[in-house]
Structure formats: structure tokens, C-alpha cells
Amino acid sequence: MHADSQRLLDCIPRLRRYARALLGTAADADDLVQDTVARGWDKLASWRQDSDMRAWLFGIMHNLHVDRLRRQPPAAEALDDSLPAAPRDPAARLVLRDLDTALRLLPPEQREVLLLVALEELSYQEVAAVLQIPPGTVMSRLSRGRERLRLLMEGQPLPSPLKVIK
Amino acid sequence: MNAPVTEAELHAWVDGQLAPARHAAVDAYLALHPAEAERLQAYRAQNAGLRALFQPALEEALPPALARAPQATQATQATQSSQPAPWPLLRMAAMLALTLAGGAAGWWAHGLSDADAAGERNAGPRAQLAAASLPARAALAHAVYTPEVRHPVEVGADQQAHLVAWLSKRLGAPLKAPQLGAQGWELEGGRLLPGQSGPVAQLMYRDAGGARLTLYVSTEQKHAHETGFRFAKEGEVGVFYWIDGPYGYALSGNLDRAALAAVANAVYAQLEQPGG
Numbered sequence A: 001m002h003a004d005s006q007r008l009l010d011c012i013p014r015l016r017r018y019a020r021a022l023l024g025t026a027a028d029a030d031d032l033v034q035d036t037v038a039r040g041w042d043k044l045a046s047w048r049q050d051s052d053m054r055a056w057l058f059g060i061m062h063n064l065h066v067d068r069l070r071r072q073p074p075a076a077e078a079l080d081d082s083l084p085a086a087p088r089d090p091a092a093r094l095v096l097r098d099l100d101t102a103l104r105l106l107p108p109e110q111r112e113v114l115l116l117v118a119l120e121e122l123s124y125q126e127v128a129a130v131l132q133i134p135p136g137t138v139m140s141r142l143s144r145g146r147e148r149l150r151l152l153m154e155g156q157p158l159p160s161p162l163k164v165i166k
Numbered sequence B: 001m002n003a004p005v006t007e008a009e010l011h012a013w014v015d016g017q018l019a020p021a022r023h024a025a026v027d028a029y030l031a032l033h034p035a036e037a038e039r040l041q042a043y044r045a046q047n048a049g050l051r052a053l054f055q056p057a058l059e060e061a062l063p064p065a066l067a068r069a070p071q072a073t074q075a076t077q078a079t080q081s082s083q084p085a086p087w088p089l090l091r092m093a094a095m096l097a098l099t100l101a102g103g104a105a106g107w108w109a110h111g112l113s114d115a116d117a118a119g120e121r122n123a124g125p126r127a128q129l130a131a132a133s134l135p136a137r138a139a140l141a142h143a144v145y146t147p148e149v150r151h152p153v154e155v156g157a158d159q160q161a162h163l164v165a166w167l168s169k170r171l172g173a174p175l176k177a178p179q180l181g182a183q184g185w186e187l188e189g190g191r192l193l194p195g196q197s198g199p200v201a202q203l204m205y206r207d208a209g210g211a212r213l214t215l216y217v218s219t220e221q222k223h224a225h226e227t228g229f230r231f232a233k234e235g236e237v238g239v240f241y242w243i244d245g246p247y248g249y250a251l252s253g254n255l256d257r258a259a260l261a262a263v264a265n266a267v268y269a270q271l272e273q274p275g276g
Helices: A002-023 A026-046 A053-071 A090-104 A108-119 A124-131 A135-154 B007-015 B020-032 B034-059 B086-099 B105-118 B126-131 B133-145 B157-171 B257-272
Strands: B186-194 B199-206 B212-218 B230-234 B237-244 B247-253
Touching (some): A002 A026, A002 B034, A026 A053, A053 A108, A053 A124, A090 B034, A124 A135, A135 B007, A135 B034, B007 B020, B007 B034, B020 B034, B020 B157, B133 B199, B133 B230, B133 B237, B157 B186, B237 B257, B247 B257
Antiparallel strands (some): B199 B212, B212 B247, B230 B237, B237 B247
């Protein structure tokens, strides 16, 4: 049991990184991580020893995230003004900002798949299991998300990161 | 080679998830479809950029509420590191410069002076850095790609003829891959990178201990007329570089100067041989 607890603690930095990338703001991300970890402690006994704990926790996080979205549709997309530890060089900071801004402009379901693949390096099968969607859907969301991000990065100047009110 | 390459396989190639049996088919497809190869490079750049962007979140100290098991008070604090190393920042700047900014000239100098400020504080005047842009770019490309475990190269040395043909075609000039087995370095493969005005090639070599050397080849030396051997040290990376007509070569490695010079001489000798 102690080994499992340590394993869960070891997963937390990755959960925070993913939540930060998914939600864009540190405060929202840590709320989601907090809930995910609490749920993880509750259900730790039900974690299957032979499975990847990180993928299991991502699954819990995904379900909590979806529940929250249902309860409270994202009427506004806010962005952190301060990027974490961005390079001092203004050009580098602009590129980082553009990438972050472009990421926020992806539909949430595409962003989620892209981050699990690109940032967390899960296999496509693991992503399908975590999100409970068919593998074909993983691939189509990945393909659309990447292409959209590329066009945003290469194409027209990005819209300024103002709040989008529906 | 028979089945047509699918979009899903192209993504698998980007993510290092492609079945080994399909590598040859995808590589052949990309060699024939440069626009597709560029698209996939952009996707790889996204992966690298996203990891660089969110790296700091991994390195932050955890809030105390998260850092311990519910009832236990294990000493987990000791495992936390709130001190981001300068190296990931260098990698971040280099990766973003390489892949997202598309190679504007001043960029490399910026990235370098940043890294120097974080490290040894030996950044020279901007003009000096600009003049030394070939070794600077080569050293950054070296620093970015040699730690890669999953994608050390784009095309492996097992397809050497294809590798050389592909790079030559994209450079628009014939490229040779020196054989450095006698010096203890085996060709691992190569990749194409954005340069200042067009593509440049990076060949990667590896020794028995897993150390890596890279040979950076640009064909952009239109107005240069130097040919001498030069040495530069960019952070940890030593670079021997020389210019031969339109070609600029830079051999980079974390070796001492004498060891790197011996390999550079071997490279130079082979490249000078007509037809060799």
C-alpha cells in the first residue's frame, strides 16, 4: 500500500502539467488536480496493479473535467497573463505566447487528445482508454487538432487573447 | 511498401508509434511528398514546443496540500526540486527557435546569449555572435537533438543511400556522409532542419558508449570565402567548423578539443576526396 501511495505522489507533477496545459490557468489546474488526487486516494484500492497508474489518473481527471464542463459550460476562455518562467528574450516569449494562445483556440476535445499524445506521450490506445472513445476518434481529433494548430501558428496573426463571450 | 500510407500512420511516425515494418513505406512516401514532410516536421515541432512550454509546471514545487498522502506525513519534500536547471531553458529556446520561428537570422544569437546569461556569462557582443552563426546554429541543433531517445534521427543509417539521396535533394546539392568507423563513430542517421535561407542537414554519429557527434551541413555560404578550420565552444559543446565553397560544415560534440579535432580531420579528408 505504501508503494502505491508513493507511486500516486510521483504522478502529481505530471497531472499538474497536463491540467495546466488543458485549462490554461494555474488556479483552475490546481483545483482539478486537487479533486483528481482526492478521488485517486479514495479509489486507490481499486487501481489494477498491472495497469499504468498515470493513465488511470488521467482517466479520473478527464471524468472530473467533463463533469465540470457539464455543470458549468465554459462561457469565457481566460488566459493566464503570466507564462511560467518564460525566457527573457522577447522573441522567444512571443513564440511561446503564440503557441499557448493557439492551443487555447483549439476545440477542447482536440486539445485534450493532442496534449495526451504530444505532452504526455501516451500511446493512441491509452488515449482511447483514458477518454473512453474509439481509436478512430482519437486519430481524427489528433489530425484535426494538429492541423488547426499549425495553421494558427503559420497563418494569419492570431486574435488577441481576449475573453470570448458566447 | 505495398499498402498505401495512411494519415494515422503519418501521425504515428510523428509520435514514434509507427510499427517498425512501416518505416520504409512512410520514409519513401515522405521523400516523394516534400509538403507532407514539412507538415509532419511542423507537428513534431508542436510536440517539442508543447513540452518546452509546460516544462516549468513539472519543475515547480508542489503546493503542500498536494504533496502528501492523506493521513501519512512521509518525507516527500526532499524529492521535490523547485530549481529549474538552465539546460531545459536552453533546450526550450533552441527548440522553439529551430522549429517555430523558422530560422530568422538574429534568433540564434538571441537564444545563445540567453543561454550564456543563464550559464557561463560569457556572451560576446552581438556582432561577434552573428559572425559565428554557423557554429552557434550547429551547437544549438546538437544540443536539441542529441538527447533525443525516441527520435534521434529522422532517417536511420540502415537506409543510408536513401538518407543521402533525400538530404541531397532537399539541400539542392550533393551531400556525402563521411564514414567514421575508424575513429569509433558509427553513422546513426540524419535529419533536415530549417536554416537561415533554406534547409540544412544534420548527420548524427554515435560511439560504443552512446555519446553523440553531429555534423551540420549548410549550403548557404554564398558570400563567404573562408576555408580554414575553426574551433568554437558553445556552452558544453565544442564545434569545429569550416567553409568550403557554398558548403559550411560544423562538427559538434561534448568532446575535448583534441579528440574532436581528430574526428574533424577525418571528416575533412573524406569530404575532400573526389567521389569519396
